[in-house]
Amino acid sequence: MSQTVRSTPRADDYRMPAEWERHSGCWMLWPQRPDTWRNGGKPAQAAYARVASAISRFEMVTVGVNTDQYLNARAMLPSRVRVIELSSNDAWIRDCGATFVVDDHGHVRGIDWEFNAWGGLEKGVYFPWDQDELVAQKMLEIEGLDRYQAPLIMEGGSIHVDGEGTLLTTEQCLLHPNRNPKLSRSQIESCLQEYLNISKIIWLPHGVYKDETDGHIDNLCCFVRPGVIALTWTDDQSDPQYDISAEAYDLLQSETDALGRPLEIHKIHQPQPMFMTEDEANGIDVVDTAVPRPAGKRLAGSYINFYIANGAVILPEFNDTHDTAAKRKLAELFPDRDVIGIYAREILLGGGNIHCITQQQPSGQRHS
């Protein structure tokens, strides 16, 4: 039975665990809208199915599907994946879904943030977002987990935590006037502290170049364990991404985490710049209620957009010369996990990647 709790996680001694803490499962949504996904969503569905299939080798995966796609999703996904009706406007559960918090007794609750499709009527990605807005509530209802309603427009992809009090985010996104224009920086910080129970926020200025989320942290950098960060990088100083990554690197070098530890930063070289092809763009519906996806658009490709599952890391690959190095680096950073690469260009075409389309549900047990 899911109840809406009127207090906050901090008041109740709940905290957001790090992604590497033990999961009871992983949530995904099913892609279908033909103005995001080319060719009626079929290539993206195949890519999502590969991701779901890979993760489901390590933990339970639930895929939420709009009613009209139920049987198709069921047919495309392995039987060990749980397929349920869970309507959405698009398929980015990291951003519209619940963020889970845990207490020290193994209890799990969820935070239902407000959601406005990455900007609402001010350059948001599509309209409407009414079904996305209900995803978190429905997830918690299905699981019978209590729900906090956070008074903040926030997407799960715009934060990363180390589970020990530190939060990473970007000013570009969380202070963007199309999210919470009536809240000051310190009000936003207070809200994050109350709901995620963190004590230190590290603000990076910008997210990845041309990221249509207004610079989500989860495409730029992330914790791989407490005190250790992976950062997308390029050696090409003529690439606009260079300054963004360098600026982040310098700032992180000068920072400490909530427990006063300096940060160890690992650069992961990005894939070669990628662009939407004519053929790809021609497969996408033109509408006036979603951002255009024209040929030539630069795609915000990054290896950082991986998902940490129980015992595994699920990594986007692009048939790029940097794939191997990224995979090798992550294998070093996660010595106890299998690192599994999934060819993910079709997900990237829609504006995100593997981390954006997944949401871990922690088990409440601290060990990984």
Next chain:
Amino acid sequence: MSQTVRSTPRADDYRMPAEWERHSGCWMLWPQRPDTWRNGGKPAQAAYARVASAISRFEMVTVGVNTDQYLNARAMLPSRVRVIELSSNDAWIRDCGATFVVDDHGHVRGIDWEFNAWGGLEKGVYFPWDQDELVAQKMLEIEGLDRYQAPLIMEGGSIHVDGEGTLLTTEQCLLHPNRNPKLSRSQIESCLQEYLNISKIIWLPHGVYKDETDGHIDNLCCFVRPGVIALTWTDDQSDPQYDISAEAYDLLQSETDALGRPLEIHKIHQPQPMFMTEDEANGIDVVDTAVPRPAGKRLAGSYINFYIANGAVILPEFNDTHDTAAKRKLAELFPDRDVIGIYAREILLGGGNIHCITQQQPSGQRHS
């Protein structure tokens, strides 16, 4: 994780438990279609909510809702009721939902029968029934329970079991040519034996007069415990129901159950004959894809259409002079349970009652 099992419950030592055995919860669907339910479904929704609310005092209730009614259902139901997206064409989960079976180790699985809206294109109740057909599969998927696919068009309301090998049904329904015209009586019996793991079938000729399900057993009579049956009755020999009930009474008198016990039969006098009023009929959409619901139509009212919850019996009432006697009789028959009457005319207007709109999920523990 739900898998489709290729064997049968009998082969795997699963059996359908009696309704009075312990439940882990109860499933319902949410009414909305304006060609079944008057006034946009609002009075029926209020009645369903009363039923869900009453049952949820005794066991977990899950209500499956079409996407467009999610927030309305959530608002009309108490927070202790779980509300999930689960699409349907109408709201009769007894008939389109899973029938659960258990083994002696506490495992639970579900049977997914074929469903054709009480007759398919041959005088079925509506068209299409595509979403109803998926309800059982989706229930089992949400719960992670394994699924048997039974090759029989059958509704849960057309059978009752005592959990000890005996099944009650009607020839009018299960042998109706609009259900399984290619199967003989003995083939249907074999299928029931294989899937419900029963050893004796008691066939009654007819269901309740004017019952639009083609005579479901669950409006006519049911087990209240092994060897004991409640039967709807009328003392009015001019009512066509009299012959139906008398015929059933005589047949049951001469029968024994699977264990050779004679049957003790308790008559429960039906409510006064009820008819759809002009005002009620005027609130129902006229369409050509569902049976007409005109003023003057006799309603198949019966007290037998109750639901046995953990510790309670939820009984339909009609503001009728027979309400009190029915409730008193059930209190005698179920001395360890609260008997709770719910005014249920609005459900009856749609063609069924409380038993038809509920489906118990057994816990797998034998004691009640």
